[in-house]
Amino acid sequence: MPLYLAIKEIWRNRGRFLLFSMVIALITTLVLFIAALAGGLANANRQFIEKLEADLLVYQENSDLQATSSRLGVSKLKEIRRVEGVADVGPVGISSATMVFPDGREGIDIALIGVEPGKPGDPPLQEGPGLKSKRANEVIVDKTLSDRVGLSVGDAVIIKSTQGIEEKLFELEVVGITDERQYFFQPTITVPIETWDKFRPQAGGEPGEVIANLFAVKLSSSADFETVATDLPRVVDGIEVSNKQKAILAIPGYTAQQNTLNTQRVFTLLIGVLVVGGFFQIQTLQKVGQIGMLKAIGSSNRNVAISALIQIVLVTLLGVGIGSLGTLLLTLTFPGNIPILFNATTVFGAIGALLLIGPIGGLVSIRLASKIEPLTAIGLSS
Amino acid sequence: MATALRTSEVTKIYGKGNSTVTAVDRVSIEVKKGEFVALVGPSGSGKTSMLAMLAALLTPTSGRIYIGNDELGQMDEKERTLFRREKIGFTFQANNLVPYLTALENVELMLRMNNQLDKTGKTRARELLVRLGLGDKLNNLPAQLSGGQQQRVAIARALVHRPEVVLADEPTSSLDTERAFQVVETFSSLIHEQKRAGIMVTHDLRMTKYVDKVIQMIDGKVTRVIDDPVQISILANTSSFEASDNYAEGYSSQLVIPMTAANNSRLAFGVTG
Numbered sequence: 001m002p003l004y005l006a007i008k009e010i011w012r013n014r015g016r017f018l019l020f021s022m023v024i025a026l027i028t029t030l031v032l033f034i035a036a037l038a039g040g041l042a043n044a045n046r047q048f049i050e051k052l053e054a055d056l057l058v059y060q061e062n063s064d065l066q067a068t069s070s071r072l073g074v075s076k077l078k079e080i081r082r083v084e085g086v087a088d089v090g091p092v093g094i095s096s097a098t099m100v101f102p103d104g105r106e107g108i109d110i111a112l113i114g115v116e117p118g119k120p121g122d123p124p125l126q127e128g129p130g131l132k133s134k135r136a137n138e139v140i141v142d143k144t145l146s147d148r149v150g151l152s153v154g155d156a157v158i159i160k161s162t163q164g165i166e167e168k169l170f171e172l173e174v175v176g177i178t179d180e181r182q183y184f185f186q187p188t189i190t191v192p193i194e195t196w197d198k199f200r201p202q203a204g205g206e207p208g209e210v211i212a213n214l215f216a217v218k219l220s221s222s223a224d225f226e227t228v229a230t231d232l233p234r235v236v237d238g239i240e241v242s243n244k245q246k247a248i249l250a251i252p253g254y255t256a257q258q259n260t261l262n263t264q265r266v267f268t269l270l271i272g273v274l275v276v277g278g279f280f281q282i283q284t285l286q287k288v289g290q291i292g293m294l295k296a297i298g299s300s301n302r303n304v305a306i307s308a309l310i311q312i313v314l315v316t317l318l319g320v321g322i323g324s325l326g327t328l329l330l331t332l333t334f335p336g337n338i339p340i341l342f343n344a345t346t347v348f349g350a351i352g353a354l355l356l357i358g359p360i361g362g363l364v365s366i367r368l369a370s371k372i373e374p375l376t377a378i379g380l381s382s
Numbered sequence: 383m384a385t386a387l388r389t390s391e392v393t394k395i396y397g398k399g400n401s402t403v404t405a406v407d408r409v410s411i412e413v414k415k416g417e418f419v420a421l422v423g424p425s426g427s428g429k430t431s432m433l434a435m436l437a438a439l440l441t442p443t444s445g446r447i448y449i450g451n452d453e454l455g456q457m458d459e460k461e462r463t464l465f466r467r468e469k470i471g472f473t474f475q476a477n478n479l480v481p482y483l484t485a486l487e488n489v490e491l492m493l494r495m496n497n498q499l500d501k502t503g504k505t506r507a508r509e510l511l512v513r514l515g516l517g518d519k520l521n522n523l524p525a526q527l528s529g530g531q532q533q534r535v536a537i538a539r540a541l542v543h544r545p546e547v548v549l550a551d552e553p554t555s556s557l558d559t560e561r562a563f564q565v566v567e568t569f570s571s572l573i574h575e576q577k578r579a580g581i582m583v584t585h586d587l588r589m590t591k592y593v594d595k596v597i598q599m600i601d602g603k604v605t606r607v608i609d610d611p612v613q614i615s616i617l618a619n620t621s622s623f624e625a626s627d628n629y630a631e632g633y634s635s636q637l638v639i640p641m642t643a644a645n646n647s648r649l650a651f652g653v654t655g
Binding site: 005013 | 428431437439459460463464465466467468470472474475476477478481482483487492494495496523539551562617640
């Protein structure tokens with residue numbers, strides 16, 4: 001009975017209900033996009049650090065976990081390697097450069113990463129033999145770049161770097177392609193640490209010891225993270241230690257950006273609750289006489305409430321369905337460089353929340369409907 | 383004829399403390415199966431409250447109501463809902479039909495609620511509508527029906543599940559005179575044919591033409607009960623719409639039912655209550 005009435009009413013007023021489902025669909029699209037954008041932006045910021053082959057990151061003391069303000073001489077590597085629980089450690093240098101093209105295409109700003117071949121920090125490859133020595137003119141490009149430019153193993157790339165007042169060009173051979181590892185929205189290319197030291201923008205002058213920005217530390221399998229993290233700064237002077245999560249949160253603007261987007265998402269959901277609530281409440285108010293009549297001829301409160309709930313759930317389901325599908329189709333038409341990322345947890349979380357806004361928003365109208373007295377059918381009230 | 387409905391000293395008092403209003407004052411009436419009764423009276427006479435109590439929508443402050451084998455005062459909310467669904471047929475002044483159901487679906491709704499929507503039920507619903515002259519409107523939505531047609535659909539709905547009592551709240555209030563007569567005439571013949579107990583609340587005395595008994599209420603009390611066909615016909619014929627309208631708007635005289643009716647009466651009107 002409740003299902004029959006709920007469906008008949010929707011069907012005979014399908015224009016109105018569909019319109020309302022479309023409103024929910026648009027809210028769904030908005031929520032999913034904000035979620036995907038938050039995911040995409042977060043990803044573009046954190047991807048490099050997140051994927052770095054390391055259990056622990058070592059920064060210069062008081063660098064606030066900022067790679068760019070951290071300077072670590074490679075001579076410290078030996079000291080760190082000696083600490084108990086450390087399996088291996090590798091230097092990671094980070095600077096920026098531009099990839100240029102002989103055919104006149106516009107150059108691409110990239111993050112130039114220096115690592116020691118075979119040490120922590122050297123990325124795992126999807127294809128190619130990888131870096132061979134500390135000073136070879138070889139490069140691993142990440143998938144972001146290889147996809148965008150169309151590079152494959154064996155190709156030559158030209159890197160432009162500013163040293164002093166001179167712009168220098170270096171030619172490198174692609175020896176590997178790794179997965180997507182953007183650093184602050186820039187694609188990364190990874191070169192041997194000494195090559196990196198030679199290429200990176202610098203004021204010039206006499207090169208001394210190679211200075212990396214951070215060290216990637218791998219722990220031996222038995223080692224306790226906390227113990228090593230406390231031991232390291234005690235044994236080695238002038239360093240601070242962090243895990244990846246802390247390092248990510250320390251990325252400038254990262255937390256603020258994510259908070260802003262999450263606030264937007266929550267507010268959009270709240271607006272959704274209000275919109276659904278308002279719609280069904282107005283609809284219930286318009287039906288007071290009719291609901292009173294139904295109760296007067298023997299419809300129970302429970303059936304009236306169930307009927308209202310069924311309608312709310314159906315309309316919400318349809319709206320969220322259309323919205324999710326629409327979002328999916330829309331993103332397929334997007335060019336690759338828009339930072340949106342659909343991750344299963346966030347998407348299903350958002351869809352779950354969206355499905356809940358219907359019943360939550362509808363609670364008021366269900367309550368209202370169940371409070372209508374059958375007496376109203378004959379124009380009386382108690 | 384067996385008694386379908388009986389009330390004993392039914393009283394309804396609204397409000398509490400010093401500001402109470404006695405809407406229905408010790409009303410005792412009886413309606414038999416196959417009997418069509420008009421409950422008449424001006425606004426505020428308590429006829430609607432009486433109707434609400436008969437329909438188990440309102441609980442009497444005191445007194446008893448018996449319908450079939452049930453005593454309404456003994457029922458809880460759930461039982462009253464079930465009682466209304468099974469034992470009562472109802473037509474209303476407004477909001478009579480579910481707007482998104484067709485004429486046939488509206489009638490079938492009553493059967494659906496009572497789990498009687500089988501083949502015989504469906505046939506009964508269809509036949510009732512045909513009998514009421516709506517054979518070609520079965521699949522029309524209420525918005526596509528005139529006021530009189532809607533009222534007739536409501537009558538079909540009120541009868542289709544074979545209730546003990548059929549209650550009609552001002553069934554003619556939104557109809558023109560001709561249609562009003564048609565609707566009440568059909569209503570009356572169906573009540574008689576199907577042996578239901580019918581009670582129609584109306585302020586239009588002309589509609590009493592088709593009833594077996596007129597119960598007049600004033601100030602919550604039953605002031606007159608006319609069950610003589612001659613008296614009723616005189617009452618119905620001598621009541622102009624204007625007269626009945628004035629009668630509804632507010633009366634000042636005790637003699638609300640026109641004197642002509644009383645003068646022609648062999649029996650003196652007993653003022654009860």
